[in-house]
Amino acid sequence: MLVLDNPVRVRPEARQQLLDTLQSNKIPDEYGLRIGIRGGGCGASWLLGFDIPGTSDEVYNVEGVRIIIDRKHLLYVLGAEIGYEPGGFTVDKDPPA
Template identity: 80%
Template sequence: MLTIDNPVYVRPAARQQILDTLLANKIPADYGLRVGVRGGGCGASWLLGLDLPGPSDEVYNVEGVQVIIDRKHLLYVLGAEIGYESGGYTVDKPPSVP
């Protein structure tokens, strides 16, 4: 279930891959998965990466993964599903509900 406490959903394969990456690379526990959007000429693209939270960020514990979202991006990423396939991470955003 999606709530403001869990603004995004992390699928099990993505969760495991994130936790394995953090452990294998000995990344400090302060780091988390940054989820956001990046503006572009014809639209926006997804921003995913491991990062430290900053002063304008909200930090959530989603399925055991620390998720970092800049407050300015929250509305755009709300409801996104983070997945993982053999080619890398995926992000799916359900259609907007009127």
């Protein structure tokens, strides 16, 4: 079985914003940031939101942030970097080589 320590990266400004959001909204500890994709092909977009892990999810602790990734999405999100800019969160990912 493959074990990944950090399948994604969380930039410091995103980490702080996530932790502040969780605390200020009193979101329970069992929640985490779900990262995935929606759609496919040219119409794919990033999925980010707070959620509770399900049976098909992998859960990671990345820089103190609980990250939830559906096993079906793992290949697509590997190496993604979560950032934060005024107006919201960003996701950067280099295309596969």
